[in-house]
Amino acid sequence: MDWKPPPRSGKDPDGPVLVWCAGHRCAALRRLSGGQDHDEQIRATIRQTSGGVLIESRCLGRCELAGVAAVARRDGRSGRIGPLAWFTGLENGTRFAALRRWIASGGPREADIPNQGAPPILEDAACGVTPPPQVRRG
Template sequence: MAAPVRQRVTDPGGPVLALCLGRRCSALRELSGTSGTVEALREAVARTRGAVLVTAGCLGPCALAAVGAVAHRDGESGCSGRTVWLAGVHEGERADALAGWIGAGGPAPDEDPDAGLPVPLVPAVAGLGPPMRLGG
């Protein structure tokens, strides 16, 4: 009997979403009745090939309401590209648009991270930042 052929599984890369779950961002979700948006974003990441969700106790820019940062992650190196920071992602329309964008693959490789943003996320752009530090 022949031995089974093993196929090499490669990481396709994809969007990486850093989502603030700090006290203020969580409270904003509770107060606005959108606490379910976190689960919806988790599900969008889980359904998207190569997507990664990073949650943090506090990402820092509390004056911007609930924040998230999105970048494209290279599958081979595991490094991300530049990051787009989004404010107010506790709002239902923005959270839905973010989940849809992640589900569609998020930022494209080798483009500005805010290229191709869904219309509801355009006013949410709080700035562009350096690549995320993933791993050690």
């Protein structure tokens, strides 16, 4: 039996998408910097953010950039996810806190400009923009 997503009600809020690396290197760097609970803190932030979506990966394959994550904007009506803005060095407590505050405030405001409104401290952590994630269901 093929899985089909539930019909959209049109009331699904827009919100930030966070692609979070939970791979060995990123997790180890966070632990070494005293951020043992970064994974749970980021999950809690997404749960409390209107329209927030978390895509957690065992490894994003960019270990040279660890601790890495990407941010995008999702349109609630269409489900479309915009391009991803990538950030590195998120094991740093100050950068991590800035990322959480930005996500909690709604993240990027426009899907096509994923780093729009990023806190200044994350500008130094920016390491590129890539196409939207390919999400496969089932």
